[in-house]
Amino acid sequence: MPKTTFFNLPEEKRQAILDAALEEFAAYSYEQASVNRIVARSGIAKGSFYQYFEDKRDLYFYLLQQASEVKMFYLAPHMAQAQTQNFFTLLRDLYGAAIQFAMEHPRYAELGKRLMDSKGSAIYDEIMAAHADEAIEFFASLLQNAIDQGEVRADINVPMFAHLIVSLNTLIMAYYLEHIARDYDDRLLETLDSFITFLRHGLVAS
Amino acid sequence: MPKTTFFNLPEEKRQAILDAALEEFAAYSYEQASVNRIVARSGIAKGSFYQYFEDKRDLYFYLLQQASEVKMFYLAPHMAQAQTQNFFTLLRDLYGAAIQFAMEHPRYAELGKRLMDSKGSAIYDEIMAAHADEAIEFFASLLQNAIDQGEVRADINVPMFAHLIVSLNTLIMAYYLEHIARDYDDRLLETLDSFITFLRHGLVAS
DNA sequence: TGGTCATATGACCGCCTGGTCATATTGTAG
């Protein structure tokens, strides 16, 4: 956690530092991100940085936590419907909310993507050890529920497909944002529907 | 390309260097891999390294090229069947061959994975600019072919699903190797079949 | 033996890293 000195800072300065840091961690992995560049871009002295944060890690984790809070703000309303909604409809809404989040907070989204691309690094392992893949657990229970409701085939490997569904989220998000539209666009619903149709019925010609 | 001096080296020494380098680039991204560690591990002097290779990049590209040649050795027999095989069967064979490759050449597989996780880095962009996503082109034409044959629904976004099929390859590979079996195991065929069934018919209960 | 050429070596270079710390500046309360 940042030191109290950081939270005593005038709003404007604090935001400037967070913006500079977010830009850095969105552009570089944790290891390659540079404290020197962050302080240069935010116009503070190197020494000041260490008056505000324990170390580079401290700032990084703070940003990650902020990003996850903002993302949860988008996801929570749909997650609350988990018991009542049809599985595939819920999935479409969750994927849609995640893309919405990424469009409205591109830096936070890049931060998360950068972390997901750091598999095998010490920092990734540490974070995953702490959070124990909560997302996968969530989707696994969702899947199990859908099987019990008769919405989903019972012969699937639940953990594997839970894993898949999580990864597909970031895949479809990245594809949509890079190849279809960067801002809000009515092709979003269309793309999501076509994707969910695939998850439902596969690719085979009927 | 490595310099001729490198190829004049006694087989044993050359392999020792390649092994050390492969281990390094399998464990660290290109940027974080260390020439110092490579020379230390292979027992040669720093100066010698630069008698053998132009620079770190030179060695890295050489390893990547070797890895891709070995991988093509596994894939080529199946790719040759592209015109005659059923789309889904072909896909299963290709995914299977890729997993076989990863099991028999884990270091090469890690090297490739590490590269795929470097999206956004200069080296990744450079490699992708040079190879223009050949894999995606291949699967796109495969998909189009399958549509023409009536094997696959005609209403899909071909580039998007080509993209998806490529990414799913690395996904299913990583999942199988990390969560199911690290060596050859009869669960491979079972896992592949269940996965291909999903690609065909989706998750919905019939 | 002496000469020539390929190869091997590690000290060294400039640069960047995350992090520290003595000092200077500022704000505030008495």
Add this chain to the structure above:
DNA sequence: CTACAATATGACCAGGCGGTCATATGACCA
């Protein structure tokens, strides 16, 4: 105006990086 605490600063540190180069070693031929 003083005194004290909070904050701001950048020179500095040790260590790692990729890469260079003068020199040493070794192999081969005359």
